[in-house]
Amino acid sequence: MSSPESNGDASIDKDNIHQWLMAELDGEVSDAQRAEIQRWLDSDPDLQKEYEAMKRTREVTVASRFKEPSPEVWDNYWQGVYRRVERGIGWILFSLGAIVLMFYGAWEIGRNWFTDSSIPLWIRLAGGSIVAGGTILMVSIIRERLFLNKNERYKDIQR
Amino acid sequence: MQVQQELSKDLIRRCQTGDRSAFSELVGQLMRPAYFQALALLGNEDDAREVSQETFARVWRSIGQYDAAQPFYPWFYTVLRNLAMNALRSRRRHPQVGGDAADAWLETAAGQADREPEQELRRQQQVARVNAALMQLSVSDREIISLKDMHDYAYKDIACLLGIPIGTVMSRLYTARSRLRSLLEEDGDEQP
Numbered sequence: 001m002s003s004p005e006s007n008g009d010a011s012i013d014k015d016n017i018h019q020w021l022m023a024e025l026d027g028e029v030s031d032a033q034r035a036e037i038q039r040w041l042d043s044d045p046d047l048q049k050e051y052e053a054m055k056r057t058r059e060v061t062v063a064s065r066f067k068e069p070s071p072e073v074w075d076n077y078w079q080g081v082y083r084r085v086e087r088g089i090g091w092i093l094f095s096l097g098a099i100v101l102m103f104y105g106a107w108e109i110g111r112n113w114f115t116d117s118s119i120p121l122w123i124r125l126a127g128g129s130i131v132a133g134g135t136i137l138m139v140s141i142i143r144e145r146l147f148l149n150k151n152e153r154y155k156d157i158q159r
Numbered sequence: 160m161q162v163q164q165e166l167s168k169d170l171i172r173r174c175q176t177g178d179r180s181a182f183s184e185l186v187g188q189l190m191r192p193a194y195f196q197a198l199a200l201l202g203n204e205d206d207a208r209e210v211s212q213e214t215f216a217r218v219w220r221s222i223g224q225y226d227a228a229q230p231f232y233p234w235f236y237t238v239l240r241n242l243a244m245n246a247l248r249s250r251r252r253h254p255q256v257g258g259d260a261a262d263a264w265l266e267t268a269a270g271q272a273d274r275e276p277e278q279e280l281r282r283q284q285q286v287a288r289v290n291a292a293l294m295q296l297s298v299s300d301r302e303i304i305s306l307k308d309m310h311d312y313a314y315k316d317i318a319c320l321l322g323i324p325i326g327t328v329m330s331r332l333y334t335a336r337s338r339l340r341s342l343l344e345e346d347g348d349e350q351p
Contacts, residue, residue, distance in 0.1 A: 053340055057336055060285060061308035
């Protein structure tokens with residue numbers, strides 16, 4: 001099905017007549033399709049009733065328009081966008097630096113921890129175990145959150 | 160703003176090369192449709208402004224990924240729509256104190272100033288009821304009604320924006336309008 005210019009020969013039947021009523025209301029049908037829809041309406045009083053009700057509903061929505069915001073919204077719009085672009089760049093640079101320093105710090109702490117012979121070996125191993133366990137737990141939780149976010153079928157359902 | 164109507168290819172190409180003045184021009188051309196489309200999805204002026212501005216910021220950062228062989232606006236709208244959906248999810252997870260964050264975001268169409276005051280008042284009440292009923296619809300129902308009836312896009316443009324066949328546009332419009340009609344009838348607004 002399509003608009004007249006691309007699909008003038010699409011058939012109108014019992015299964016799709018309701019959709020075609022929308023196309024008729026919105027002026028998206030050819031003359032031949034309009035005549036066909038009219039035949040359906042003439043032969044089915046319930047359909048005619050529904051068509052009239054839909055027409056009234058559409059008249060109400062078409063007669064509404066978006067509320068114009070105050071002029072300051074448009075005057076300051078570009079500044080708002082620019083601030084976001086600027087902050088985005090700031091955050092990217094900040095995050096990059098923080099990640100590099102964090103890894104460097106972790107590497108240095110780990111190296112000192114494992115090479116410090118004044119700490120008993122079993123304590124060093126226990127410390128390493130805590131760090132390894134914590135890392136595995138963190139990765140697992142992050143992966144679960146990402147997976148749930150992607151595959152949660154009911155996330156858009158309002159409770 | 161027609162979906163298929165090409166924004167200047169040169170403008171987009173200049174944006175892709177990092178030209179800020181071109182980007183400023185792009186914002187100037189698209190800020191109104193972006194804001195109003197976000198408003199229809201979110202029903203709140205502050206959220207609409209934030210989401211539409213964030214859309215431009217994201218588009219600026221990722222415009223290198225845009226395939227210039229495709230129309231620009233559907234790509235832009237996809238970014239806007241995703242951000243609006245995220246904002247809606249976030250709003251549901253963290254509801255504001257005081258409840259409903261929706262504004263009255265519709266008004267009576269212009270050009271009918273010669274109506275009687277009583278008639279105008281009735282019209283305003285009706286628009287307020289439509290506003291409330293639209294906010295009770297699902298976001299996808301509200302979206303398709305606003306794209307057709309308020310933005311006045313042709314079916315082929317809506318299909319292009321949403322990435323769905325025209326037949327699906329027609330069936331989704333039927334479903335959405337049926338639900339809206341039921342809500343308005345429940346509210347006692349049978350006769351516009």
